[in-house]
Amino acid sequence: MSTLRPALLTDHYELTMVSAALRDGTADRRCVFEVFSRRLPAGRRYGVVAGTARLVEMIRDFRFSPEEVDFLRRTGVVDEAAARWLADYRFTGDIDGYAEGELFFPGSPILTVSGGFAECVVLETLVLSVLNHDCAVAAAAARMVTAARGRALIEMGSRRAHEEAAVAAARAAYLAGFRFTSNLAAGERYGIPTAGTAAHAFTLLHDDERAAFASQVATLGKDTTLLVDTYDISQGIRNAIEVAGPELRAVRIDSGDLTVIAQQSRELLDSLGAAETKIIVSGDLDEYAIATLAAEPVDMYGAGTAVVTGSGAPTAGLVYKLVEVEGRPVVKRSEHKATIGGRKVAVRRHKPTGTATEEVIVSQGVPDRQPNDRLLQHSFVVEGEPVGLPTLEESREHLRQCLISIPWEGLKLSGGDPAVPVTVVPAT
Numbered sequence: 001m002s003t004l005r006p007a008l009l010t011d012h013y014e015l016t017m018v019s020a021a022l023r024d025g026t027a028d029r030r031c032v033f034e035v036f037s038r039r040l041p042a043g044r045r046y047g048v049v050a051g052t053a054r055l056v057e058m059i060r061d062f063r064f065s066p067e068e069v070d071f072l073r074r075t076g077v078v079d080e081a082a083a084r085w086l087a088d089y090r091f092t093g094d095i096d097g098y099a100e101g102e103l104f105f106p107g108s109p110i111l112t113v114s115g116g117f118a119e120c121v122v123l124e125t126l127v128l129s130v131l132n133h134d135c136a137v138a139a140a141a142a143r144m145v146t147a148a149r150g151r152a153l154i155e156m157g158s159r160r161a162h163e164e165a166a167v168a169a170a171r172a173a174y175l176a177g178f179r180f181t182s183n184l185a186a187g188e189r190y191g192i193p194t195a196g197t198a199a200h201a202f203t204l205l206h207d208d209e210r211a212a213f214a215s216q217v218a219t220l221g222k223d224t225t226l227l228v229d230t231y232d233i234s235q236g237i238r239n240a241i242e243v244a245g246p247e248l249r250a251v252r253i254d255s256g257d258l259t260v261i262a263q264q265s266r267e268l269l270d271s272l273g274a275a276e277t278k279i280i281v282s283g284d285l286d287e288y289a290i291a292t293l294a295a296e297p298v299d300m301y302g303a304g305t306a307v308v309t310g311s312g313a314p315t316a317g318l319v320y321k322l323v324e325v326e327g328r329p330v331v332k333r334s335e336h337k338a339t340i341g342g343r344k345v346a347v348r349r350h351k352p353t354g355t356a357t358e359e360v361i362v363s364q365g366v367p368d369r370q371p372n373d374r375l376l377q378h379s380f381v382v383e384g385e386p387v388g389l390p391t392l393e394e395s396r397e398h399l400r401q402c403l404i405s406i407p408w409e410g411l412k413l414s415g416g417d418p419a420v421p422v423t424v425v426p427a428t
Contacts, residue, residue, distance in 0.1 A: 006058040011125040019082040027118035032324035035111035041313035043415040051134025095381035101399030109344040136310035141176035147291040154180040157308030169308040197225040225250040250278035266297035342427035364427040
């Protein structure tokens, strides 16, 4: 569980609305809020739902401590009535949404939060903070997995993120198909396989490269990875095989023109009798760099900065909007930010072969079900209690199947239309 108390993520303006709603008697009106994106980030053809299980856990523990309530009272953020309400706060509503690992498109209602106005609106910043981050990382990671064409990836971006964001990013990347993380907290918290090797500092610590390699092999055995580009890569490979022998598991290369170096390194390893020694490459890799290495003899990719920052799209662009009050659809009409009122139900249509053809979203109704339709929303919280959350491994497999189901054009790294068209039927 995060060391950050969930209630501390509440935004000032949310409590302004809570105070006013309590005063005018509208705080308990039954409302429906939906999370969706108006558009995908530039160049993206799909989004990936991630972070739902983390979010549900945080909502379960969402409480205001006496110290926090006192702070809000002292600073004038809330009045006395709101302070008493916050002291007793516990979410008692319902949460439904797309499964973790599900793909989403513009307008997809990926999360629906229903309950009293005040108890729902106070969650807005928490919901968007978790989902915007995790969905952005998962989408970037999924594109890297596609570009890797079955080769393994290790997430190694902890040093490029906030300490808690780094753990969440490792989880989202693993959900998207990465095989390992270097983040031990993510390994402990979520059971993600961890992997890593020594850095250049370890080589520089020793009198020469061979001494550093010998120390690492003596400690970890030949089933380790030696970083060979501190000085000269070719000599580094020779030193690695001389010290560890041809049974060395892998070498890692973190710099240079990898499209050239990978081929040269493979030829050198083979010539030294180390045909089974793997080549791992890293160094500012994103999905485009990984794609350019598709024809090279690379066995594993290490991705850091790009994956934990969403590879150019650090937020999924999700919003949290009120769409229904006491069964009545409500809409926002602002230019370029208009919403469609009413609680939505969504299905994904497929060909008999399993290829997705359309997403149909109906407001205040249910889509006419056709053969091979798949209902997208599931219950996650009922009357405040978590229910039916899949495991991380199940979500990982779900995303893998979703990526198989979309037309191949939807997997392109170039910009274009969403992988699956969306039809929205508004409330009548």
